[in-house]
Amino acid sequence: xxxxxxxxxxEFKSFFYSPLAYVIIAIFTLITGYLFYNLLSWxxxxxxxxxxxxxxxxxxxxxxxxxxxxxRGYFGTLAFISLFILPTITMRLFAEEKKQGTLELLYxxxxxxxxxxxxxxxxxxxxxxxxxxxxxxxMALLFIYGDPEFLPVLSGYIGLILLGSTFIALGLFxxxxxxxxxxxAIGGFALSLLLWIIGWGATFTGGTLKPVLEYLSILVxxxxxxxxxxxxxxxxxxxxxxxxxxxxxxxxxxxxxxxx
Amino acid sequence: xxxxxxxxxxxxQKRAISNVxxxxxxxxxxxxxxxxxxxxxxxxxILTCYMPPTAGSATVxxxxxxxxxxxxxxxTGYLPENPPLYTxxxxxxxxxxxxxxxxxxxxxxxxxxxxxxxxxxxxxVRNRVIGKLSKGFKQRVGxxxxxxxxxxxxxxDEPTVGLDPKQIIEIRELIKNLKGDHTVILSxxxxxxxxxxxxxxxxxxxxxxVAEDTPENLTARMKGGERVLLELEGDEKQVKEVFRTFPDxxxxxxxKTAGGLLKVEVESKxxxxxxxxxxxxxxxxxxLEMQSDKVTxxxxxxxxxxxEEAA
Ligand SMILES: Nc1ncnc2c1ncn2[C@@H]1O[C@H](COP(=O)(O)OP(=O)(O)OP(=O)(O)O)[C@@H](O)[C@H]1O
Ligand SMILES: [Mg+2]
Numbered sequence: 219x220x221x222x223x224x225x226x227x228x229e230f231k232s233f234f235y236s237p238l239a240y241v242i243i244a245i246f247t248l249i250t251g252y253l254f255y256n257l258l259s260w261x262x263x264x265x266x267x268x269x270x271x272x273x274x275x276x277x278x279x280x281x282x283x284x285x286x287x288x289x290r291g292y293f294g295t296l297a298f299i300s301l302f303i304l305p306t307i308t309m310r311l312f313a314e315e316k317k318q319g320t321l322e323l324l325y326x327x328x329x330x331x332x333x334x335x336x337x338x339x340x341x342x343x344x345x346x347x348x349x350x351x352x353x354x355x356x357m358a359l360l361f362i363y364g365d366p367e368f369l370p371v372l373s374g375y376i377g378l379i380l381l382g383s384t385f386i387a388l389g390l391f392x393x394x395x396x397x398x399x400x401x402x403a404i405g406g407f408a409l410s411l412l413l414w415i416i417g418w419g420a421t422f423t424g425g426t427l428k429p430v431l432e433y434l435s436i437l438v439x440x441x442x443x444x445x446x447x448x449x450x451x452x453x454x455x456x457x458x459x460x461x462x463x464x465x466x467x468x469x470x471x472x473x474x475x476x477x478x
Numbered sequence: 479x480x481x482x483x484x485x486x487x488x489x490x491q492k493r494a495i496s497n498v499x500x501x502x503x504x505x506x507x508x509x510x511x512x513x514x515x516x517x518x519x520x521x522x523x524i525l526t527c528y529m530p531p532t533a534g535s536a537t538v539x540x541x542x543x544x545x546x547x548x549x550x551x552x553x554t555g556y557l558p559e560n561p562p563l564y565t566x567x568x569x570x571x572x573x574x575x576x577x578x579x580x581x582x583x584x585x586x587x588x589x590x591x592x593x594x595x596x597x598x599x600x601x602x603v604r605n606r607v608i609g610k611l612s613k614g615f616k617q618r619v620g621x622x623x624x625x626x627x628x629x630x631x632x633x634x635d636e637p638t639v640g641l642d643p644k645q646i647i648e649i650r651e652l653i654k655n656l657k658g659d660h661t662v663i664l665s666x667x668x669x670x671x672x673x674x675x676x677x678x679x680x681x682x683x684x685x686x687x688v689a690e691d692t693p694e695n696l697t698a699r700m701k702g703g704e705r706v707l708l709e710l711e712g713d714e715k716q717v718k719e720v721f722r723t724f725p726d727x728x729x730x731x732x733x734k735t736a737g738g739l740l741k742v743e744v745e746s747k748x749x750x751x752x753x754x755x756x757x758x759x760x761x762x763x764x765x766l767e768m769q770s771d772k773v774t775x776x777x778x779x780x781x782x783x784x785x786e787e788a789a
Contacts, residue, residue, distance in 0.1 A: 224578035228564065235566040235607075323562035323623070326526040328551040329579045 221329045225337025226344070229311065233345055238306070246303050247352040253295050254356045261288045289357070289366060293374040293444035296353060297381055297437075300346070301414055304382060305406035307345050308389025309399045311338045312471070316397035321471075335390070335467045339460075342386040343379070350378065370446030377443020380456035381436060385410045387463025394470040410436075413459070479504040479661040480525070480631065485534035487520050494520040495685040497534070502678075505658045509676030510665040517685040518665035519559055522635050525663070526556040538631055552581065555629035559636055561620025565609030569600060569619055572608055573626065580627040590626060597652060598622035613640040621649070632656055634664040638671060650675050704749050705771040708742040709735075711764030717742060720757050724750060739766065 233239045264287070272278065315321045324334055354375075360366050389406030396402050417435020420428050432438055436459075439452040480502040487494045495517035502508045510518050524531045525538060527547040535542065541549040564572055573591045582590050595601050598618040603611055608619060617640060624632060637653065638646045653675050656662050666672050672679055673693050681689040710717055714732055721730045721744055729745040744754070751768060758765045 220584075221579050221581065224575055228567070228575045231571065232564060232566050318563070318565065319558065319560045320562040320564060322523075322528055322556075322558045322560075323576070324579070325528050326551055326554070326556045326558075327576070327579045328548050328581055330548075 222333045222337040222340070225329075225334055226341045229338055229341030230344060233307075233310075233341070238310075239345075242303060242306055243349060246299065246349050249299055250296060250353050251356065253299075254292060254353070257288055257292055257295070289360070289371060289374065290444045292357075293378065294440075296350075296378055297440055300378065300382055300385065301410055302407065303349065304342075304346065304385040305389050305392075305403040305410065307349075308342055308386055308393055308406050309403035310393070311342060311390050312393040312467075313397050313399045313402040317399075331468055331471050335464055335471070339387060339390055339464055339467075342390060343383055346382040346386065347379065350375065367446065370444070373446050373448050374444045376448060377440050377452075380443075380453065380460075381440055384413070384436065384456050384459040384463065387460040387467070388413075389463075391463050391466040391470060394467050479506075480508075480536070480538050480663065482521075482525070482536040483534055485521065485524055485531045485536060487517075487524060487529075488532045493685055495682070498682065498685070498687055499534075500680050500687060500690055502661055502663060504661055506678060507653065507657050507662040507664070507676045509672035509679040510663060510682060511667065511672050511679055512665070512682035513667055515684075516667075516682045518682060519635055520685075521682070522556070522558075522633050522663070522665060526554055526633055527551055528556075553630045555624040555626065555632045557620050557624040557632075557634045557637055559639075561616055561623075563608045563616060563619060563623075566607065568607055569595075569604045569611075569622075572619065573622060576623045576626050582627045590628070593628075594622040594625045597625055599648065614642060614645045617641060618645075618649075621652070630661060632660045632662045634662065636665055636667075638666070638668065646671075704746050706744045706746070706751060706754065707767075707769050707771050708740075708744065708754070708765065709767035710740045710742055710758065711738075711766060712740065712761075713763075714740060716761060717763060720761055720763065721754070723757070724753065726750060743771075 315324065357371055361368075385406070388409045389402075392405035392409060393402040395405070413434065413436040415435075417432055417438050420431040420435070423431065433455070436455075439455045442449050442452055482498060482500050485498045486496045498517070498521055500508070510521065512518050523529050525536055525543060527543050527550050530544055535544065537543065538550045539553045541553075543550050564575070567575065570591070573594065574587065577587045577590060595604055598621045600615060600618050600622055603615055603619075608616065611619065617637070621634075621637065624634065634653070638649050641649060650671065653662065653664065657677075664672075664675065676693065678692055679690070680687055714734065717740055718730055718732060721727050721742075724746065726747040727744060727750070728747060729743075731743040733741045735741055744750075749770070751770065755765060755768065
């Protein structure tokens with residue numbers, strides 16, 4: 219446990235020692251902030267117009283659901299941006315070690331491959347949570363100026379973290395395959411994107427393939443979270459893929475050791 | 479302490495080492511000598527459990543490198559050819575990290591780090607970022623890492639590469655001081671290093687052990703040949719002929735100096751200095767200087783690791 223923590227801590231620190239960290243955080247915050255502002259403006263404008271219309275026709279002012287019209291959309295946006303940003307976090311996790319030759323240290327000290335993989339995965343996840351913190355401030359604004367429901371926000375974040383966890387585990391696996399960080403990032407992105415778009419195929423296929431494709435789609439599983447529902451089948455989906463990614467990473471570094 | 483039996487390693491089709499066997503006693507310093515691509519790094523990587531051998535077995539401290547790799551790793555400190563450093567960390571953070579993954583107990587960590595910092599003389603850079611250190615200091619940080627947790631077995635892959643002469647001497651001293659408390663294997667293709675620091679030498683060439691002995695014994699074994707250096711004044715061709723008349727002479731090398739003199743190296747099966755002197759006088763060749771040259775390990779090395787016979 220202490221060794222896993224040591225790996226975790228080292229990854230976390232290393233990340234913040236490189237300028238890349240600040241670039242990633244800045245970009246993520248800027249984009250998510252900008253999109254939040256847009257969504258908010260759109261929402262305010264819509265509710266204003268609707269209220270005006272209602273007044274014209276002397277009806278009761280309609281109730282606008284912040285959760286339904288704003289928060290849900292915003293979580294979808296966050297998931298989408300995460301798809302792009304997470305490979306930049308995971309790309310260095312193993313590729314860098316390979317490049318610097320530090321695997322020779324890790325593999326000759328009494329630490330297991332599982333501890334290495336777990337420590338790195340947890341570091342990736344922690345970094346993702348750090349990335350999400352600014353968006354929580356944006357959300358907090360809604361609570362200050364309006365009164366959205368809290369639970370869907372909470373479940374939305376849980377969903378995001380689970381989704382991130384899947385992307386991180388898969389990105390980690392890709393990172394074990396190469397010593398080139400750019401390739402690791404592109405590969406991680408490609409694999410994540412595949413999970414993202416695989417459900418689209420469901421629209422055009424029928425038969426037995428349809429439910430399979432739908433099940434595999436990472437988006438389908440995310441929608442409920444953004445609506446405040448935590449369904450165990452969705453949780454299971456993310457956990458399965460996370461474990462799958464970690465398992466592949468483990469096997470990959472074990473086999474690399476065997477081959478060379 | 480270390481027993482290596484018939485280790486063989488293939489990289490795909492390429493054989494890197496074959497049937498390498500040797501033993502190292504507790505507290506001993508063993509030198510592994512060999513030219514580039516001899517297989518030194520490969521052998522060390524197998525001993526440190528970085529990768530498994532294709533065939534053969536080895537034990538370190540009584541533990542099998544394959545079945546008990548965690549125990550082997552626990553008692554072994556390893557400095558790879560390229561020091562495995564996280565360049566973005568400071569020296570202190572790096573050593574702290576290594577101490578943790580090596581399983582140094584929490585309350586001993588600080589003292590342990592201070593010890594290795596002192597041993598490797600890196601106190602002045604302890605708070606600097608590793609990436610910004612000079613090559614020599616990086617090497618020392620690697621060495622400090624290797625000594626963390628006071629390993630019984632220390633394996634050093636070309637520990638003095640890239641250091642300046644003063645640092646080389648310091649590192650050699652450090653290695654010599656490890657003797658007794660630690661069992662050490664170090665690799666090198668710099669002969670004086672092995673000669674000065676090691677009690678026993680294994681010479682590897684093209685993946686095979688070609689000799690194993692103490693530096694003194696190896697020298698003696700090579701003493702089948704006597705080597706004499708002469709400085710002569712005369713005709714090059716004539717000089718060569720003089721030495722060729724002796725059946726016991728195995729090799730003659732003649733170089734012209736700038737001043738028109740001849741520097742001659744003669745190797746023979748026995749000591750023929752008196753006979754040389756006489757023969758040269760008869761032929762009226764000026765004999766300016768003659769000295770017997772002790773065969774150095776360097777010759778052995780060349781002798782044992784070059785394919786064609788030196789003669
Ligand atoms: N990962 C690898 N894949 C394929 N071949 C390799 C690999 N590592 C080493 N070799 C080959 O194995 C042989 C032995 O290499 P090794 O690195 O063990 O030599 P060395 O004695 O350490 O040489 P040097 O003095 O240059 O460090 C070489 O021919 C080398 O090309
Ligand atoms: Mg080598």
